[in-house]
Amino acid sequence: MEHVIDRVLLDETALQAKVQELGERITRDYEGKDLLVVGILKGSLLFMADLLRAIRIPLEIDFMALSSYGSGASTSGEVRILKDLDQSIENRHVLVVEDVIDTGLTLNYLMDNLKSRGAASVKVCTILDKPERRRVAMTVDYNGFTIPDxxxxxxxxxxxxxxxxxxxxxxxxxxxxGG
Ligand code: XMP
Ligand code: MG
Incomplete structure (x- = not known):
């Protein structure tokens, strides 16, 4: 991989330590609550698998797949649901797990969509945040690392x-x- 990588920003040790810390915070915050952890495919897959093992309370998991209209690296804000949740989230505490929050447009759409389904709460946990690129104001409840653009x-x-x-x-x- 050395031939394609310019530099490692976060190594495995740093990631795993942060994931443990996030798992402990989530464990404390959701103690006694009906927790549904929703991974956003495909980017959250590795983080989701590690984070789940660091959460020490009962929970259920589900997944969504989203696609934004327009080109690859950036988003237009128009979001299409490719795979929806398998279940109702009415009165449940939903924790969305993301890989990175960039413009925030995808997540902004998703949070509104989930709240409109009558969830008791909807929060987000991301391993990476690029606040410099934000186009909509949003609260990041659990953030692993703030990274440059x-x-x-x-x-x-x-x-x-x-x-x-x-x-x-x-x-x-x-x-x-190809740049
Ligand atoms: P928003 O709507 O916050 O979208 O702009 C976030 C989504 O954009 C993708 N994204 C990246 N993917 N490396 C990637 O592989 C990056 O540095 C990056 N920045 C944004 C990603 O799909 C994320 O869910
Ligand atoms: Mg993504």
């Missing part, structure tokens, strides 16, 4: 569907993008 891959994040399996978060070399 650079395109990153690994730990679930892809470039052209590649590199999701890397156990670290890295910046790709410029030539990989």
């Amino acid at each position: 650079e395109f990153v891959v690994g730990y679930g994040l892809d470039y052209a569907q590649q590199y999701r399996h890397l156990p670290f978060v890295a910046v790709l070399k410029r030539e990989v993008y």
